[in-house]
Amino acid sequence: MSALSRQRGLSRSTEDYLKTIYELETRDGAAQTSAIADALAVAPPSVSGMVKRLSDSGLLAHVPYRGVQLTQVGRRTAMRVLRRHRILEKYLTAKLGYDWDSVHEEAERLEHAVSDELIERMAMALGNPEFDPHGAPIPTKDGTVAVPEVTSLSEVPVGETAELRLVSDKDSELLRYLRSLGLRLGVVFEVVSRQPFRGPITIRFAAPPQDEEVVGYELAQSLGCVIRGDEVG
Amino acid sequence: MSALSRQRGLSRSTEDYLKTIYELETRDGAAQTSAIADALAVAPPSVSGMVKRLSDSGLLAHVPYRGVQLTQVGRRTAMRVLRRHRILEKYLTAKLGYDWDSVHEEAERLEHAVSDELIERMAMALGNPEFDPHGAPIPTKDGTVAVPEVTSLSEVPVGETAELRLVSDKDSELLRYLRSLGLRLGVVFEVVSRQPFRGPITIRFAAPPQDEEVVGYELAQSLGCVIRGDEVG
DNA sequence: TTCCATGTTTAGCCTTAACTAATAATATTG
DNA sequence: CAATATTATTAGTTAAGGCTAAACATGGAA
Ligand SMILES: [Mn+2]
Ligand SMILES: [Mn+2]
Ligand SMILES: [Mn+2]
Ligand SMILES: [Mn+2]
Numbered sequence: 001m002s003a004l005s006r007q008r009g010l011s012r013s014t015e016d017y018l019k020t021i022y023e024l025e026t027r028d029g030a031a032q033t034s035a036i037a038d039a040l041a042v043a044p045p046s047v048s049g050m051v052k053r054l055s056d057s058g059l060l061a062h063v064p065y066r067g068v069q070l071t072q073v074g075r076r077t078a079m080r081v082l083r084r085h086r087i088l089e090k091y092l093t094a095k096l097g098y099d100w101d102s103v104h105e106e107a108e109r110l111e112h113a114v115s116d117e118l119i120e121r122m123a124m125a126l127g128n129p130e131f132d133p134h135g136a137p138i139p140t141k142d143g144t145v146a147v148p149e150v151t152s153l154s155e156v157p158v159g160e161t162a163e164l165r166l167v168s169d170k171d172s173e174l175l176r177y178l179r180s181l182g183l184r185l186g187v188v189f190e191v192v193s194r195q196p197f198r199g200p201i202t203i204r205f206a207a208p209p210q211d212e213e214v215v216g217y218e219l220a221q222s223l224g225c226v227i228r229g230d231e232v233g
Numbered sequence: 234m235s236a237l238s239r240q241r242g243l244s245r246s247t248e249d250y251l252k253t254i255y256e257l258e259t260r261d262g263a264a265q266t267s268a269i270a271d272a273l274a275v276a277p278p279s280v281s282g283m284v285k286r287l288s289d290s291g292l293l294a295h296v297p298y299r300g301v302q303l304t305q306v307g308r309r310t311a312m313r314v315l316r317r318h319r320i321l322e323k324y325l326t327a328k329l330g331y332d333w334d335s336v337h338e339e340a341e342r343l344e345h346a347v348s349d350e351l352i353e354r355m356a357m358a359l360g361n362p363e364f365d366p367h368g369a370p371i372p373t374k375d376g377t378v379a380v381p382e383v384t385s386l387s388e389v390p391v392g393e394t395a396e397l398r399l400v401s402d403k404d405s406e407l408l409r410y411l412r413s414l415g416l417r418l419g420v421v422f423e424v425v426s427r428q429p430f431r432g433p434i435t436i437r438f439a440a441p442p443q444d445e446e447v448v449g450y451e452l453a454q455s456l457g458c459v460i461r462g463d464e465v466g
Numbered sequence: 467t468t469c470c471a472t473g474t475t476t477a478g479c480c481t482t483a484a485c486t487a488a489t490a491a492t493a494t495t496g
Numbered sequence: 497c498a499a500t501a502t503t504a505t506t507a508g509t510t511a512a513g514g515c516t517a518a519a520c521a522t523g524g525a526a
Pocket of ligand 4: 249341342345
């Protein structure tokens with residue numbers, strides 16, 4: 001029996017691959033070798049090697065030169081890791097004074113060391129939160145997760161009022177920059193103008209002193225918003 | 234540069250070896266290969282291999298066939314791991330409802346994944362505790378630790394009143410048994426009788442209903458007590 | 467003082483998970 | 497449609513950290 005087939009003995013590498021593959025699969029529809037390599041900062045041949053092992057263990061299906069897809073078992077494992085990660089991030093910010101730009105790194109390590117027992121205790125202490133500090137939905141214990149219904153700030157029409165709901169947790173520099181702009185989760189603003197040719201977007205915060213800020217197009221693409229009035233009750 | 238010489242990139246194995254060697258050194262005066270192997274549940278040749286690596290990295294000194302001794306760097310590292318372990322145990326019991334029989338296993342994994350930053354935040358949230366849930370002193374941030382001044386229950390004279398101060402954290406079965414006897418940290422009792430030839434010891438709890446319990450000699454040896462009146466201010 | 471039990475190390479092997487260099491498959495483009 | 501660029505895989509190496517079997521030290525008993 002290979003080491004991978006043990007019940008809860010997956011290595012840090014293994015868990016991070018599964019999590020990354022899940023994320024790529026949901027975002028891009030498929031997980032290609034080079035995308036996995038990029039996300040995990042390893043060389044492509046390392047991915048090929050790990051894909052071989054994961055595939056042999058029944059955690060994913062691999063079509064050579066085409067990409068990989070998680071099996072049911074693989075997906076369930078990925079969801080458990082994702083739940084651990086997001087509960088940890090929420091706990092660290094809510095209970096231990098971490099800010100949203102520093103939790104990811106810590107959770108990235110802890111997610112492989114905590115027991116499910118500890119995660120459930122943390123979840124309980126938090127009142128079973130639905131979202132992590134970056135707005136990402138926390139998978140439930142049984143492995144289901146909501147698909148966040150957000151619109152990129154880059155696609156919010158001029159004149160609309162929107163609320164910031166989801167940001168990426170991966171780049172802490174970026175998160176510090178967002179905070180410095182006043183772009184925290186839940187903040188409400190109006191889109192004042194959008195320059196053409198993927199140009200910058202100007203917003204005005206709803207709350208006094210109603211400051212204006214300019215956001216680059218690429219950054220705006222990565223910010224998930226809900227347009228006021230589009231709310232699903 | 235070997236992987237071991239990186240600033241904070243010590244592996245789980247490495248940290249557990251250093252911690253174990255520190256504990257054996259303080260308890261037995263020296264750390265022998267077989268003792269390390271026993272404590273870590275690995276084969277003696279695995280210890281020889283790791284000792285080679287640790288010695289090459291300057292974390293310990295090895296005299297072949299004689300044993301190992303931590304260097305200053307090795308000892309400081311061991312103390313940091315021990316601090317992380319004990320803060321974690323305290324946090325889990327104080328803040329997340331863990332009982333003293335289940336924290337050790339969790340801490341044994343987490344101690345290698347948490348950052349010093351997280352540990353200091355936990356310590357802060359706990360009010361910088363001096364002892365872990367088993368009564369073991371928590372090393373300070375600068376790497377000093379108190380030597381617990383306790384007497385084995387097996388050596389407390391009949392008629393004396395004593396307080397339970399220190400138990401081993403390694404055996405959770407044993408910890409559950411102690412709890413079932415009412416033997417928690419801080420509990421006060423009188424030694425009623427001691428059978429000769431390493432025989433059982435009978436104690437009577439000071440608090441009503443003043444139950445009597447019988448404790449085997451070996452178990453009594455592992456219980457650290459302070460005799461009432463011997464207290465150091 | 468030689469022999470033997472015990473404990474330790476060496477030799478040789480395995481798995482995981484990374485790497486680089488070379489090769490093979492697929493996609494793009496002239 | 498052939499040449500080329502991109503992407504993926506294979507081949508071969510390395511290091512950590514485990515294992516078993518065999519060789520080696522050491523200290524006590526015959
Ligand atoms: Mn994160
Ligand atoms: Mn991770
Ligand atoms: Mn412990
Ligand atoms: Mn450990």
